[in-house]
Structures are given as C-alpha cells and as structure tokens.
Amino acid sequence: MTLHPEDQPWQPKSFAFTEANLAQAHKIIKRYPEGRQQSAVMPILDIVQRQEGWVSLAAMNLVGEMLDMAPMRVYEVATFYTMFHLKPVGKVHVQVCTNVPCQLRGSDDVVHACKKELGIGIGETTADGKFSLAEVECLGACVNAPVIWIGDDFYEDLDAGSTVKMIEAFKRGETPKAGSQTGRQTSAPAGGPTTLKDAGPTTLKGDA
Amino acid sequence: MPVKLTIDGQEVEVEAGSTILQTADYMGIEIPRFCYHERLAIAGNCRMCLVEVEKSPKPVASCAMPVAEGMVVKTDTPMVKKAREGVLEFLLINHPLDCPICDQGGECDLQDETVAYGRGKSRFEENKRAVEDKDFGPNVKGTMTRCIHCTRCIRFITDVAGVPELGATGRGEHMEVGTYVEKALSSELSGNIVDLCPVGALTSRPYAFTARSWELKKTESVDVLDALGSAIRVDTRSNQVMRILPAINDDINEEWLGDKSRNSYDGLLRQRLDRPYVRNKKGKLEAASWGDALKAVAAKLTKAGGSKIAAIAGDLADAEAMVALKDLFTALGSANIDCRQDGAKIGGPRGSYIFNSGIAGIEEADALLLIGTNPRVEAPVLNARIRKRYLKGGFKVGAVGPAANLTYKHENFGDEAKILEAIASGKHDFAKVLKDAKRPMLIIGQGAVARADGDVILGLARKIAEATGMVTDGWNGFNMLHQAAARVGGLDLGFVPGKGGHDVAGILDGAEKGEIEVVYLLGADEIDMNRLGKAFVIYQGHHGDAGAHRADVVLPGAAYTEKGGTYVNTEGRVQVTRLAVFPPGEAKEDWKILRALAEVAGHAPGYDTIEQVRARLAQVNPVFGRLDELSPAAWEAFGAEGKVSGDAFAATIANYYMTDPISRASTTMAECTAAFVNTAAERTGTHG
Ligand code: SF4
Ligand code: FES
Numbered sequence: 001m002t003l004h005p006e007d008q009p010w011q012p013k014s015f016a017f018t019e020a021n022l023a024q025a026h027k028i029i030k031r032y033p034e035g036r037q038q039s040a041v042m043p044i045l046d047i048v049q050r051q052e053g054w055v056s057l058a059a060m061n062l063v064g065e066m067l068d069m070a071p072m073r074v075y076e077v078a079t080f081y082t083m084f085h086l087k088p089v090g091k092v093h094v095q096v097c098t099n100v101p102c103q104l105r106g107s108d109d110v111v112h113a114c115k116k117e118l119g120i121g122i123g124e125t126t127a128d129g130k131f132s133l134a135e136v137e138c139l140g141a142c143v144n145a146p147v148i149w150i151g152d153d154f155y156e157d158l159d160a161g162s163t164v165k166m167i168e169a170f171k172r173g174e175t176p177k178a179g180s181q182t183g184r185q186t187s188a189p190a191g192g193p194t195t196l197k198d199a200g201p202t203t204l205k206g207d208a
Numbered sequence: 209m210p211v212k213l214t215i216d217g218q219e220v221e222v223e224a225g226s227t228i229l230q231t232a233d234y235m236g237i238e239i240p241r242f243c244y245h246e247r248l249a250i251a252g253n254c255r256m257c258l259v260e261v262e263k264s265p266k267p268v269a270s271c272a273m274p275v276a277e278g279m280v281v282k283t284d285t286p287m288v289k290k291a292r293e294g295v296l297e298f299l300l301i302n303h304p305l306d307c308p309i310c311d312q313g314g315e316c317d318l319q320d321e322t323v324a325y326g327r328g329k330s331r332f333e334e335n336k337r338a339v340e341d342k343d344f345g346p347n348v349k350g351t352m353t354r355c356i357h358c359t360r361c362i363r364f365i366t367d368v369a370g371v372p373e374l375g376a377t378g379r380g381e382h383m384e385v386g387t388y389v390e391k392a393l394s395s396e397l398s399g400n401i402v403d404l405c406p407v408g409a410l411t412s413r414p415y416a417f418t419a420r421s422w423e424l425k426k427t428e429s430v431d432v433l434d435a436l437g438s439a440i441r442v443d444t445r446s447n448q449v450m451r452i453l454p455a456i457n458d459d460i461n462e463e464w465l466g467d468k469s470r471n472s473y474d475g476l477l478r479q480r481l482d483r484p485y486v487r488n489k490k491g492k493l494e495a496a497s498w499g500d501a502l503k504a505v506a507a508k509l510t511k512a513g514g515s516k517i518a519a520i521a522g523d524l525a526d527a528e529a530m531v532a533l534k535d536l537f538t539a540l541g542s543a544n545i546d547c548r549q550d551g552a553k554i555g556g557p558r559g560s561y562i563f564n565s566g567i568a569g570i571e572e573a574d575a576l577l578l579i580g581t582n583p584r585v586e587a588p589v590l591n592a593r594i595r596k597r598y599l600k601g602g603f604k605v606g607a608v609g610p611a612a613n614l615t616y617k618h619e620n621f622g623d624e625a626k627i628l629e630a631i632a633s634g635k636h637d638f639a640k641v642l643k644d645a646k647r648p649m650l651i652i653g654q655g656a657v658a659r660a661d662g663d664v665i666l667g668l669a670r671k672i673a674e675a676t677g678m679v680t681d682g683w684n685g686f687n688m689l690h691q692a693a694a695r696v697g698g699l700d701l702g703f704v705p706g707k708g709g710h711d712v713a714g715i716l717d718g719a720e721k722g723e724i725e726v727v728y729l730l731g732a733d734e735i736d737m738n739r740l741g742k743a744f745v746i747y748q749g750h751h752g753d754a755g756a757h758r759a760d761v762v763l764p765g766a767a768y769t770e771k772g773g774t775y776v777n778t779e780g781r782v783q784v785t786r787l788a789v790f791p792p793g794e795a796k797e798d799w800k801i802l803r804a805l806a807e808v809a810g811h812a813p814g815y816d817t818i819e820q821v822r823a824r825l826a827q828v829n830p831v832f833g834r835l836d837e838l839s840p841a842a843w844e845a846f847g848a849e850g851k852v853s854g855d856a857f858a859a860t861i862a863n864y865y866m867t868d869p870i871s872r873a874s875t876t877m878a879e880c881t882a883a884f885v886n887t888a889a890e891r892t893g894t895h896g
C-alpha cells in the first residue's frame with residue numbers, strides 16, 4: 001500500500017516562497033491576461049522545485065491559492081510531469097536515461113557505475129542526502145547517448161569511467177563541465193569533422 | 209445554418225455545430241461510447257465512438273467531430289468494426305474480469321459493448337495493472353482498478369456540481385482518477401457520478417452487494433425529500449426499496465438527484481410505525497386495533513370539537529390526506545389548521561408562493577438575487593441549474609442572507625433584511641444590475657419569510673420584483689424556493705387557518721394554555737412538542753419521530769414510496785407519486801385513514817375512491833386537475849408594509865442530510881452527517 005500524500009511523514013506542514021521567488025512568481029503571473037493566471041502553474045511549480053528541490057503538497061496547495069485554482073488541478077499538473085519531484089531528492093539528482101538508444105550505447109554500464117559509486121539503487125537517496133538516483137526516459141539527446149541529466153545540465157557520451165569521474169567531481173563539491181564527456185564538440189562526429197574540412201568560411205551557392 | 213450530410217447512406221440535415229454522434233443519435237443510428245455524455249462537456253478520450261468518414265485516412269472520433277456540408281459517414285464498415293474491437297481490447301487489457309462480484313454487472317456499458325462490439329477474446333497475457341481503491345465517503349464506493357479513465361465523473365463534479373475535488377493524477381499507465389489527497393466527496397450531488405460511471409469503478413456504497421439490477425422492479429415516481437419534485441425511479445425487490453435513482457425530467461432535475469433524496473431509502477425501513485397505538489392508563493403506548501384507535505380519536509375530536517381542536521400538516525403530507533383532514537376539521541367546526549410548521553408568513557395569492565419562472569426558467573435569466581436562501585442545501589439540483597446558467601456567462605448573482613459556498617461566483621451583500629429596503633428603493637448598486645437585466649430573477653427562501661416580519665420581507669421582495677422589471681409579459685422572475693414537498697399543495701388547497709382560526713404559533717400557544725385540547729399531527733414532526741402542553745395528541749404518519757413520541761394515539765400511515773400521493777412542487781407543478789411497495793404491517797394510505805376516521809366521527813365525506821378524492825382536490829382548487837404542468841399565476845398584491853426587524857437572516861438547514869423523519873432514520877445519512885457536517889463544524893471552530 002502506498003501512503004497517501006497527506007500521510008507521508010516527509011511532507012512539511014507549510015510552504016513559503018523566498019521573497020525573491022515570490023516576486024518572480026508574481027512577475028510570471030502578470031504575463032497572462034486577467035482570468036488566465038492558471039497558465040502560470042508550470043513555471044511557478046518550477047520555482048518551487050528550484051527553491052526546495054522538490055514539490056510538496058503544501059506548496060501545491062499554496063500555488064493553487066495563488067492562481068485561484070482548485071488544488072486538484074495543481075495536483076494533476078504536478079503528477080503528470082515526471083520532472084516535478086513529489087518527494088525529496090538528493091541535492092544532486094542523477095537521472096540516467098535508459099531508453100533504447102542510450103541502452104544500445106551502453107547505459108546499462110552507466111547505471112551500474114552510478115549504483116556502485118553512490119552505493120544506492122534506483123529511486124534511492126544517499127544517507128547524507130546529497131545524491132539520489134533515477135532512471136528516466138529519452139531525454140531527446142540520443143545523438144550523444146548515453147546521457148545523464150543533473151540539474152539544468154546534460155552529461156553526454158558517457159561510459160562507466162567518465163560517469164565515475166563526473167560523480168567524483170560532484171562529491172568534491174565541483175560542478176563538472178556539462179556536455180560531451182569525450183570532448184567532442186556538441187554532436188559533431190566523434191573523430192573530428194568528416195566533411196567541410198577546408199579551413200575558412202565556405203560560401204554557399206546563392207549567398208550574396 | 210443547417211448542414212447536409214450522409215450517415216450510412218441516409219441523408220440528413222442538422223444544425224451546424226452538431227457532432228456526428230449527436231446526428232447519429234438523432235437518426236437512431238447507434239454509435240457506442242464511453243466518455244461522451246449529453247449533459248457533460250465533450251472529452252473525446254475513450255475512442256469507442258470511432259467512425260469512418262470519407263476522405264479521412266483514419267477513423268474519426270464522432271463525439272468530438274462537428275458535422276460538415278457533404279460529409280459522408282459510415283458506421284458499419286470493416287474499418288469501424290476493427291476500430292471498435294481494437295479500442296475494447298485495449299480497454300480490457302487493464303480492466304479486471306470481476307463482473308460476477310461487481311455491482312455494475314447487468315447494467316454496465318463496458319459489459320454490454322464488449323458483447324456487442326468486442327473480439328470475444330483477449331490476446332493480452334501479461335499481468336493487469338491494479339489500482340488502490342479510493343474512499344470517497346458514505347455515498348460512493350471507488351473500485352478504481354475498474355476505471356477506464358473516461359473522466360465523466362471528473363467533468364460532472366467539476367462542471368455540474370462545481371466542487372472540483374476529483375481529478376486524474378499521474379499519466380499513462382499510472383493515471384488514476386481520484387482526489388489525490390484522500391477525502392470524501394463533499395458535493396451534495398456526489399451520488400450522480402455512480403450513474404455516470406460507465407463501468408463499475410464508481411458504485412453506490414449503500415446499495416453495495418444488496419441486489420442485482422435484473423432482480424429489481426422499477427417504479428417511476430417523484431421525490432419528496434425536498435420541494436423540487438425530482439423525477440425518481442424506485443427500484444424494489446419483494447416488498448423492499450433497494451435503491452432510488454434519478455429519472456429524467458428536463459423541466460426539473462434533468463437527470464440529477466441530491467444525495468439525500470437518493471440515499472435516504474434505508475430510513476424507509478427503520479423506525480416505522482406499522483400498527484396503531486393508544487396510550488394506556490399507565491402512560492405507555494400500547495398496540496391497538498384500527499377500530500379501537502379510530503374510535504378513541506373520533507371520541508376526543510367530537511367531544512372537544514370547534515375551536516378546541518387543531519390540525520397541523522407536516523412537510524411530507526400528500527394533498528389527498530390534507531384535503532381529507534381539512535374536510536374533517538371543517539365538518540367538526542374547527543378553523544385551526546395549518547401546514548406551515550416553520551411559521552412562514554406565506555399563503556397569499558398563488559404567485560407569491562411559487563417558483564414562477566419554473567426551474568428551467570433559471571437558464572433564461574441574466575441576473576439573480578437570492579434572498580434568505582442557500583439553494584445548495586435547500587435544493588442541490590436547483591443549485592446545479594443556477595451554476596449551469598452561471599457557466600454560460602453574463603449572469604450576475606447577488607445574495608442577501610447568510611454567507612454560503614454556493615459553487616458559483618456571487619456577491620453577498622450581508623445578512624440584514626434592511627438591505628432589501630435599499631434594493632427596493634433603488635439605492636443599492638444591485639438594483640441597477642437587476643434593472644439593466646433583460647430577465648432579472650429573485651429567489652426567496654423560507655429563511656426570509658419564516659420570521660415575525662416575514663410578510664414585510666415578502667412585501668419588499670414584491671417591491672424589488674416590480675421595481676426592477678421582473679414581472680413582464682411572458683416573464684415572471686419572482687420565485688419562492690420551498691423546502692417542504694407538502695407546502696405548496698397545502699397552500700393550494702387552503703390548509704391554513706380559516707376565519708378566526710389559529711396558525712401553528714397560535715395552536716401551540718393555545719395548547720400550552722389548555723385552550724386547545726386536541727391536536728392532530730399529520731406527519732408533523734418539526735414543531736416544538738414540549739409546547740403541546742396537556743393536549744391530547746394524535747400522530748398520523750410513517751415514522752417514530754418527534755410527533756409519535758409525544759402522541760397519545762399513533763395512526764400508522766404510508767411513506768411516499770408506498771402510496772399514490774399528490775404533491776405540488778415549488779414551481780406549482782402537480783405531480784403524483786406511485787406505489788412501489790406496500791406500507792409495512794397494518795399501516796395504510798393516509799387519505800384512507802382520514803376517510804375512515806371521518807366516518808367513525810359521523811362526518812363521512814363524499815368520496816370513497818382515490819379518483820373521487822382527486823376530484824374533490826380539483827374542486828377545491830382547479831390547479832390539481834392539471835397534472836405535470838406549470839400553471840402561470842396571476843400577479844397580484846401581496847406582502848405587508850412595515851418595518852423590518854434588525855435580525856439577520858438565519859440559515860434554515862443546519863444539516864442537509866437530515867431534514868425529515870425519513871432521512872433522520874437513515875444510517876447512510878447519519879454517516880454523511882458525521883463525514884461532512886460535523887467535520888465541517890470542527891474545521892470552522894463552531895463545534896463544541
Ligand atoms: S471512475 Fe468511472 S466515470 Fe470516473 S473516469 Fe473512471 S470509468 Fe470514468
Ligand atoms: S534515449 Fe537517451 S536521450 Fe534519447
């Protein structure tokens with residue numbers, strides 16, 4: 001049996017925005033015409049999550065109040081998007097893509113490396129609350145598979161080794177460089193350019 | 209603008225904006241559906257209604273597709289057949305095959321449509337998903353593993369009931385319909401989602417496992433637990449009411465029913481008076497024969513006679529019984545009769561005490577003033593009609609009365625009666641809103657007239673109606689909302705004090721002082737029994753409630769499901785209930801008891817059959833001759849001049865779930881009271 005949200009021991013009694021976040025929320029609400037404030041629900045839930053790391057029941061109720069929206073409507077939105085965390089996650093929330101392209105490119109090794117390095121399983125949080133691990137569906141970056149998503153960044157072209165390195169950096173409190181971990185430029189061919197190798201600007205036919 | 213199209217080779221012309229499914233319904237071509245419901249918003253999510261449309265490469269959801277000129281639709285092609293089979297196969301992937309233990313069995317859309325359109329076999333071998341059951345409170349049972357996510361219940365609770373507590377959380381395979389935070393559905397209309405649910409996900413909690421739909425005898429009747437006279441269907445097995453469902457009446461309840469009217473039926477079995485009782489010398493009620501009981505009553509009545517006897521008719525009394533009682537009292541020379549237990553100062557011209565615009569008329573109004581009423585608890589189905597009108601837009605609602613959560617936006621101007629003076633004289637802002645409206649309307653509740661200055665307030669309401677143009681040719685927006693099913697009928701047949709007679713307050717005073725010696729209560733339980741003094745009290749009715757406890761003689765009558773009784777609803781519409789089961793034990797239809805009593809008392813009336821009683825009713829007031837119709841009432845002067853008191857309007861119903869002897873005897877209603885009323889009081893801190 002799963003616990004109902006109101007019975008979950010980790011739910012705080014109340015939620016309040018920081019002053020800056022409240023101002024930001026009101027700025028967002030103003031973007032929408034009178035009577036359409038509910039459209040602001042997603043960006044405001046995002047502010048909540050950036051502030052607390054996750055979205056609590058108390059926060060959803062407050063957002064409903066702010067937007068003149070039945071709480072149920074907020075729950076529907078928040079539960080629909082897996083990107084909203086409805087229970088606390090680690091400060092560094094490691095989300096490994098295990099969808100088919102990533103899997104073909106070795107995401108199993110990446111997951112394994114994460115588990116070993118962090119000492120936790122999928123859906124768990126380390127005892128110090130610093131790391132949590134999750135499995136996610138396609139992140140839309142298959143061209144650089146396998147991919148891990150942390151905070152606002154994607155770590156791409158991973159294998160077991162680079163995954164461990166990346167996590168170690170986080171453990172030291174650093175934020176490793178995002179993007180391809182093999183050093184290639186965005187999604188350019190792995191071994192360097194295969195075409196348009198001539199240096200200098202290329203003029204395309206028709207360009208004036 | 210009409211549009212021409214073809215469905216299954218038949219040409220048809222319909223209004224633009226209709227959908228393919230509506231057109232097919234109109235032509236009598238069956239298209240199966242789950243999520244579409246004619247009284248709810250269109251969702252288009254179940255895909256059961258797929259049809260083939262020429263030039264469209266894929267099947268089209270007919271419930272969400274508007275018709276277009278020259279469209280060629282086919283509902284009987286292999287493509288449609290395959291589409292239906294596919295949809296059903298997918299729905300059944302996660303639907304349990306538990307029909308034998310499911311209350312919906314026998315009246316389940318999924319069952320029926322699977323038989324008619326399914327493949328007959330599933331290719332799915334994996335495990336089905338399971339969803340935790342939800343606790344929706346005393347009225348609705350949620351077996352959510354059976355849910356097919358049609359969202360009918362969500363749309364009803366959100367749009368019609370206006371209490372948005374239901375929703376769909378999660379997505380894909382994890383989608384669940386529920387309240388997320390566990391709670392009972394607090395809408396007074398919650399039971400309707402049981403009817404709407406096309407599968408057995410939402411079933412009736414009180415009815416759970418008590419009967420199978422095919423065992424039931426179905427009797428169409430009229431509800432009397434509020435004053436709307438909603439159409440109902442009483443389902444019975446042997447001599448017991450197993451459940452009560454709404455029937456369709458577009459003029460009154462569309463197809464909705466309040467939870468009290470729906471789920472009080474277990475009260476029909478409890479606390480019943482099933483034989484006559486007479487209080488013996490030791491002061492104990494003792495079972496008696498009909499003959500002895502009637503003789504005892506007749507002796508008391510004839511001995512005292514005249515101004516020393518009085519009769520009060522209760523809120524569930526039928527018109528036949530009231531006219532028989534009135535005739536008897538007239539014969540005995542008494543004018544002390546009254547049907548207004550709450551002391552409402554009403555009873556003038558008919559137009560002053562009925563809902564003149566009709567309930568359906570609410571949809572034509574464009575401004576509304578509520579006076580001393582909370583329609584959400586006095587008549588939840590009517591409240592839903594107001595909300596329906598509100599959702600269409602261009603509808604301002606103002607209220608003078610206790611603040612209430614009405615499920616639509618409205619402005620409460622306060623609860624003091626003198627605000628009405630300001631509106632009547634045009635000084636109040638809302639007077640202009642009403643004046644500018646094309647079809648302004650007011651609804652005045654019993655809370656406004658059941659007080660000492662009730663007639664002055666009634667007069668003010670009339671002034672407001674006249675000053676703001678509520679009464680014009682073809683429109684009468686002066687509406688009174690009643691709470692008692694018997695009230696309008698009682699007023700129509702003049703069950704009010706005659707010349708020199710006393711009203712309820714006078715009767716109670718007289719009884720206290722010993723001036724009135726015999727009081728006849730026809731199902732009257734809402735008066736203060738302590739004030740009856742030493743009077744000899746006769747209680748005729750169906751439940752052992754307050755009246756029977758005080759009585760010296762108890763005459764067991766029939767409840768509304770056990771007789772063909774005439775009731776006039778708040779609109780002034782005359783309707784007749786039907787006998788669905790027989791009264792218990794020795795209990796008898798009420799008019800027959802009074803007919804027999806009159807004979808024992810030596811005043812046999814001129815009627816022996818129900819037809820003759822009804823003829824007598826029509827003779828007293830011709831409206832009784834016009835069944836199921838609205839009879840427009842003439843607009844005449846009514847109400848009194850004078851000063852209103854400073855008293856605030858008070859709420860008249862503290863607990864929607866228990867307002868009469870039947871609902872007070874119901875355990876389901878007791879559970880509702882515990883779940884909704886008492887907890888609400890605790891929340892606001894007014895409790896204890
Ligand atoms: S519970 Fe019933 S009405 Fe509600 S979505 Fe599920 S199947 Fe539809
Ligand atoms: S499958 Fe991993 S990013 Fe697309």
Ligand code: FES
Pocket residue numbers: 240241242243244251252253254255256257258269270271272
């Ligand atoms: S009835 Fe058309 S999609 Fe459900």
